[in-house]
Amino acid sequence: MTVLDEHLLETVAELHGVPEGAYNIRKDGQSVGRKSTANIEIVTKQDKPGIDIIIKPGTKNESVHIPVILTEEGFKDMVYNDFYIGEDADVLIVAGCGISNCGPQDSQHDGIHTFHIGKNAHVRYVEKHYGEGDGTGQKILNPLTNINLEEGARAEMEMVQIRGVNSTIRTTNATIGPKAHLVLEERMMTHGNQLAETRMDAEIVGADGSVQVISRSVARDQSKQIFYPRVIGKNRCKAHVQCDAIIMDHAQVRSIPEIDAQHSDAELVHEAAIGKIAGEQIIKLMTLGLTELEAEEAILQGFLK
Amino acid sequence: MLVLKDIKFDAYNEGKKVEIIKGISLTLEPGKLYVITGPNGGGKSTLAKIIMGIEKSTSGEIWFEDQNITDASITERAKLGIGYAFQQPPRFKGIKVRQLLNLSAGHKVDCRNCKNSLVEVGLCTQDYINRDVDTSLSGGELKRIEIATLLNRTLKLALFDEPEAGIDLWSFTKLTETFSKMHEKKEGTIVIISHQERILELADEIIMVSEGLVQRQGPKDEILPTILMGPNCYCDFTKGGKPGYDCVR
Numbered sequence A: 001m002t003v004l005d006e007h008l009l010e011t012v013a014e015l016h017g018v019p020e021g022a023y024n025i026r027k028d029g030q031s032v033g034r035k036s037t038a039n040i041e042i043v044t045k046q047d048k049p050g051i052d053i054i055i056k057p058g059t060k061n062e063s064v065h066i067p068v069i070l071t072e073e074g075f076k077d078m079v080y081n082d083f084y085i086g087e088d089a090d091v092l093i094v095a096g097c098g099i100s101n102c103g104p105q106d107s108q109h110d111g112i113h114t115f116h117i118g119k120n121a122h123v124r125y126v127e128k129h130y131g132e133g134d135g136t137g138q139k140i141l142n143p144l145t146n147i148n149l150e151e152g153a154r155a156e157m158e159m160v161q162i163r164g165v166n167s168t169i170r171t172t173n174a175t176i177g178p179k180a181h182l183v184l185e186e187r188m189m190t191h192g193n194q195l196a197e198t199r200m201d202a203e204i205v206g207a208d209g210s211v212q213v214i215s216r217s218v219a220r221d222q223s224k225q226i227f228y229p230r231v232i233g234k235n236r237c238k239a240h241v242q243c244d245a246i247i248m249d250h251a252q253v254r255s256i257p258e259i260d261a262q263h264s265d266a267e268l269v270h271e272a273a274i275g276k277i278a279g280e281q282i283i284k285l286m287t288l289g290l291t292e293l294e295a296e297e298a299i300l301q302g303f304l305k
Numbered sequence B: 001m002l003v004l005k006d007i008k009f010d011a012y013n014e015g016k017k018v019e020i021i022k023g024i025s026l027t028l029e030p031g032k033l034y035v036i037t038g039p040n041g042g043g044k045s046t047l048a049k050i051i052m053g054i055e056k057s058t059s060g061e062i063w064f065e066d067q068n069i070t071d072a073s074i075t076e077r078a079k080l081g082i083g084y085a086f087q088q089p090p091r092f093k094g095i096k097v098r099q100l101l102n103l104s105a106g107h108k109v110d111c112r113n114c115k116n117s118l119v120e121v122g123l124c125t126q127d128y129i130n131r132d133v134d135t136s137l138s139g140g141e142l143k144r145i146e147i148a149t150l151l152n153r154t155l156k157l158a159l160f161d162e163p164e165a166g167i168d169l170w171s172f173t174k175l176t177e178t179f180s181k182m183h184e185k186k187e188g189t190i191v192i193i194s195h196q197e198r199i200l201e202l203a204d205e206i207i208m209v210s211e212g213l214v215q216r217q218g219p220k221d222e223i224l225p226t227i228l229m230g231p232n233c234y235c236d237f238t239k240g241g242k243p244g245y246d247c248v249r
Helices: A003-013 A279-286 A292-304 B044-054 B074-079 B098-107 B112-120 B141-152 B169-185 B220-227
Strands: A022-027 A030-035 A040-044 A050-055 A061-064 A068-070 A076-085 A090-094 A099-100 A106-118 A124-134 A139-141 A144-149 A155-161 A167-176 A183-190 A195-204 A211-218 A223-231 A236-245 A252-255 A257-260 A266-275 B001-012 B016-029 B033-038 B061-066 B082-086 B156-161 B189-193 B205-210 B214-221
Touching: A003 A099, A022 A050, A040 A061, A040 B044, A050 A061, A050 A183, A068 A076, A068 A106, A068 B156, A090 A266, A106 A124, A106 A292, A124 A139, A144 A155, A144 A183, A155 A167, A155 B205, A167 A183, A167 A211, A183 A195, A183 A223, A183 B016, A195 A211, A195 A236, A211 A252, A211 B169, A223 A236, A223 A266, A236 A252, A236 A292, A252 A266, A257 A266, A279 A292, A279 B074, A292 B098, A292 B214, B001 B044, B016 B214, B033 B044, B044 B082, B044 B156, B044 B189, B074 B082, B082 B141, B098 B112, B098 B141, B112 B141, B112 B156, B112 B169, B141 B156, B141 B169, B169 B189, B205 B220, B214 B220
Parallel strands: A022 A061, A022 A068, A050 A076, A061 A090, A068 A099, A076 A106, A090 A124, A099 A124, A106 A139, A106 A144, A124 A155, A139 A167, A144 A167, A155 A183, A167 A195, A183 A211, A195 A223, A211 A236, A223 A252, A223 A257, A236 A266, B033 B189, B033 B205, B082 B156, B156 B189
Antiparallel strands: A022 A030, A040 A050, B001 B016, B001 B061, B205 B214
16 A cells, blocks of 8 residues: 555545454555455445445444545546445445546546445445546546435435545435435535536435435635435425535536425425625634634635534 | 724715714723723724724724734734624534634634633533534524633733623623623723623723714713613713703713
C-alpha cells in the first residue's frame, strides 16, 4: 500500500491501516485486501464484478469497510456490491471512493450497491466520495444505491461528496416496508466547473413506514447542482424532505422536491431553501474575533458536517 | 477607555435621509457598569453596533484605550477586547453550542470555561453543549447562549443589547446575578442596553438615549428616579417642564 493509497483510504473511510472487523479494499478494479468474520462473509461475485456481503441474522455491533480507490489514470471501474443484512442485525457499513487522477484521461467509478435489509435489522451506512489530482482528466462518480427495507427495519444512509469530483449522478431507489424507517442524508460540496445531480426515489409501501430526506449542499464557483428527491406514500406513512443549499460565487442550484401521496393517511412534507450565507452569521463570528474568511469557512464546515 | 466624539449616523429610507444618531459624545471609564436606556427607536442598538464596528458612523470618532478605532474592522475590535451580544442572535445550521463557545473562547478544543458560561446563563451544560444553534432552540435559549459567548471571553468592553428580552423570570434572576458578578470582578467595562428596572439597579451610571441624542447621563441614584416616573418618558424639570407636560421621550 502506497502513501497515496493510505491518504485516500483515510479521506474516504477514516481508515488508519487495516480496519477492524470485516473489510474489502478495492484498488483499480482489484481486491487488495479482504477479511470475513464469523458473522460477516464477503464473497466475490461469479457473474459480474463485485462482491456479496452477507451478514448473519442477529449480528450486533459489527462493522464492514468496503472502500474503493482509483489511482491509475484513465481507469474506468464498475462494481456491483450486494448487501444481505439478516434479521435483527445491527451493523455499520463504511463505503466510499477516492480517486486520484493527475493525467489527462478520465477516471470513473460507478458503484451499484443493493441493500436487502431484513426484519427489524438496523444499518448505518456511511459513503464518502472524494477526488484529487490536478490533471485535466475528469474524476467521475456515478453511484446507484438500491435499498429494500423489510418490516421494522431501520437504515441511516449518510452520503457525502467531499470535494474534487468533476461530475456525478447519484441515484438512490428505496422501498420501505411496514414500520420501517429510512433516513437519507446527503452532504455535498461542488466547486470549479463541477456538476452534481442527485435523484432519490423513496416509495413507502408498508403501513407506518417513514422516510426522512436531509440534503445539505454548498455550491461554489461556477458549479451546478440539481436535486430531485421524490417520496411516494402508498400507505399510512410519514415523510419529511428537507433540502438546504448555500449558493456562492456564480454557482447554480436547482432543487425540485416531489411528494406524491397515494393514500389518505400519508403525511408528506417537503421544505427546500437556497440562499447565500446570512450576513448576520458572518458578523456574529467576526465579533468573536474571526476574519470574514474564517467565519465563512466555519459556517460552511458546520453546515456540511 | 472608550471615547465617542460627536458620533452621527444617518440611514436612508426610500431615498429619504433619517438621522438615527444626531451627535453623541461619551466617555466610558474602565471597570464601570453602564446601562443605556430609553425608548425604542431612539438609537441605542445603533450606538452599540457602531462601537462594535457592525455599523459605520457617518461622522465622528471612536477611541479605545487611546487608539483611534473609527476605521477598525469588527474583527480588529474583537481582538482588541470588545464584545457584543446581539439583541436577536443569528442561528446556525450545523454549528453546535460547543463549537460556538469554543470559537468565542478562541480555542479549537474544549475549554473548561465554556461549560461554566452555560451554567452562568441558567442552562444545564449536558443538555445544551451538543445541541445545534438552529431553529430547534427557543428564542430564550438562543439568547442565553449568545450571552454565554461573551462570558467566555476576557473582554475589556462587553456590550449587551437587551439581554433580558425573551428570557424567563428564573433565568432573568440568574442573569442579573451574572452581571453583578462580572461587575464585581471589575475585569472590564460593561455596557447593557436595557429597559428593566432590575438591570438599571445594577448600573454605576445610566445613559438615557432618545431621538439619537444622550438626553441625560449620570450616577444611577440621580437618573433612576426620573426614569421610574413613566415607562417611556420622563419630565425634565431642569428644563422647566411641568409634570404631564414637556415629556422627553
